[in-house]
Amino acid sequence: MFENLTERLNQAFSRLKGRGKLSEADIDRALREVRLALLEADVNYRVVKDFVARVKERALGQEVMESLTPAQQVIKIVHEELIRTLGDKASPLDLSGPTPLAIVLVGLQGSGKTTTAAKLARFLKRRGRNPYLVAADIYRPAAIEQLKTLGQSLGLPVFEPQPGQSPPEIARLAMVQAKATGRDIAIIDTAGRLHIDEALMEELKAIKEATSPKEILLVADAMTGQDAVNMAKAFDEAVGITGVILTKMEGDARGGAALSIRAVTGKPIKFLGTGEKLEALEIFAPDRIANRILGMGDILSLIEKAQETFDQKKALELQEKLRREAFTLEDLRDQIRQIKKMGPLNQLLSLIPGMSKIKNLDSLGVDGKEFSRMEAIINSMTPEERRNPRILNASRKRRIARGSGTSVQDVNRLLKNFAQMQKMLKRVKKKGLRGLPFGPGT
Numbered sequence: 542m543f544e545n546l547t548e549r550l551n552q553a554f555s556r557l558k559g560r561g562k563l564s565e566a567d568i569d570r571a572l573r574e575v576r577l578a579l580l581e582a583d584v585n586y587r588v589v590k591d592f593v594a595r596v597k598e599r600a601l602g603q604e605v606m607e608s609l610t611p612a613q614q615v616i617k618i619v620h621e622e623l624i625r626t627l628g629d630k631a632s633p634l635d636l637s638g639p640t641p642l643a644i645v646l647v648g649l650q651g652s653g654k655t656t657t658a659a660k661l662a663r664f665l666k667r668r669g670r671n672p673y674l675v676a677a678d679i680y681r682p683a684a685i686e687q688l689k690t691l692g693q694s695l696g697l698p699v700f701e702p703q704p705g706q707s708p709p710e711i712a713r714l715a716m717v718q719a720k721a722t723g724r725d726i727a728i729i730d731t732a733g734r735l736h737i738d739e740a741l742m743e744e745l746k747a748i749k750e751a752t753s754p755k756e757i758l759l760v761a762d763a764m765t766g767q768d769a770v771n772m773a774k775a776f777d778e779a780v781g782i783t784g785v786i787l788t789k790m791e792g793d794a795r796g797g798a799a800l801s802i803r804a805v806t807g808k809p810i811k812f813l814g815t816g817e818k819l820e821a822l823e824i825f826a827p828d829r830i831a832n833r834i835l836g837m838g839d840i841l842s843l844i845e846k847a848q849e850t851f852d853q854k855k856a857l858e859l860q861e862k863l864r865r866e867a868f869t870l871e872d873l874r875d876q877i878r879q880i881k882k883m884g885p886l887n888q889l890l891s892l893i894p895g896m897s898k899i900k901n902l903d904s905l906g907v908d909g910k911e912f913s914r915m916e917a918i919i920n921s922m923t924p925e926e927r928r929n930p931r932i933l934n935a936s937r938k939r940r941i942a943r944g945s946g947t948s949v950q951d952v953n954r955l956l957k958n959f960a961q962m963q964k965m966l967k968r969v970k971k972k973g974l975r976g977l978p979f980g981p982g983t
């Protein structure tokens with residue numbers, strides 16, 4: 542996310558660093574580079590123009606010219622203006638008022654509507670709500686099946702239309718059904734088209750009338766850059782949207798859509814889709830996004846990702862096991878699986894401050910293959926072996942290596958690491974964190 546932009550902006554600032562004082566020409570030169578970086582990131586040209594003008598006005602003012610660390614001041618101004626461009630504050634979903642209430646998802650075909658409907662349902666369910674998924678895309682029969690499957694995997698009911706029902710009728714009946722079955726939020730997945738057309742907009746207006754939704758969210762593919770911005774404008778003018786969800790953000794190195802939509806349409810981005818899995822939905826928070834764009838990392842999002850993914854019950858079980866010193870290879874495998882669920886490792890690492898400066902995170906060998914290898918080795922063991930690795934003799938190790946497509950050395954390495962882990966846990970238990978090699982007080 543934003544990798545290209547981050548790199549270009551860092552280049553622009555690096556020339557300012559180490560200077561005691563900046564001249565107007567220095568600032569002009571840096572801002573020219575910032576402008577180019579934003580244009581290359583496919584940010585709307587008017588947004589770029591306003592942005593650079595605002596930064597320049599402030600940078601030429603006293604806060605920078607008289608500062609002892611002028612480069613830091615310029616970066617601070619850019620950071621603040623980025624936040625402003627992104628919409629200042631996060632815009633949570635409006636879920637006020639009597640239930641059941643409706644959230645309608647609109648957008649072009651392939652933008653990720655159906656997937657996002659399920660992601661939102663998961664998000665709301667984890668916050669104690671009772672979402673109801675509504676399949677109102679009757680033109681693409683596969684969409685209904687897709688939503689049914691997604692609903693099943695989340696353990697959530699899906700309203701299925703009957704043949705002959707029109708989308709507005711489906712939406713209306715679904716609201717009645719939601720009320721009757723105690724669901725409080727209906728998430729309505731509407732039909733997309735390849736292009737915007739009059740018939741689609743009329744249909745969406747009728748759905749809006751039938752459900753009086755609290756939220757009409759445009760789902761748009763971030764990779765399409767300014768097309769996504771134009772889409773937001775068109776849908777807003779025709780139907781009136783309350784916000785945007787940008788999908789496929791993890792593949793968007795530029796970030797033009799994310800940086801333009803709010804400024805161009807006045808509508809907030811509410812969530813980001815960052816992968817195909819249902820966990821891959823992030824709340825859009827302008828300050829955190831600005832941190833990421835400037836390569837300052839985003840620890841809060843990292844923690845949230847962990848909370849979103851980790852199974853609370855399992856976490857408590859693990860705590861208990863650690864207390865009883867009963868941490869086995871099976872528990873290690875559980876941990877590996879949970880971390881893998883959080884997403885690709887390089888994506889996670891980029892949330893750590895400073896990490897984005899390392900150009901090629903993949904070259905660090907943190908591609909997750911090691912985790913898969915460890916998991917495969919543990920999978921190839923018998924339950925008995927997992928509970929009691931001491932019984933692993935040479936022939937058992939050969940069998941495990943063969944079964945997992947690894948070598949006996951790999952198996953030995955895993956066992957050695959595991960033994961070290963256990964030793965460390967024992968020490969932590971005895972002495973608290975001071976028991977760790979680099980713990981406090983050592």
Ligand code: GDP
Pocket residue numbers: 648649650651652653654655656657684733788789790791792813814815816817821
């Ligand atoms: P719809 O036609 O708008 O309902 O789109 P779908 O929900 O069927 O999604 C189209 C494709 O985009 C599917 O292959 C999804 O898995 C994929 N997709 C949706 N959201 C994301 C995302 O945030 N990241 C990535 N990489 N793929 C996504």
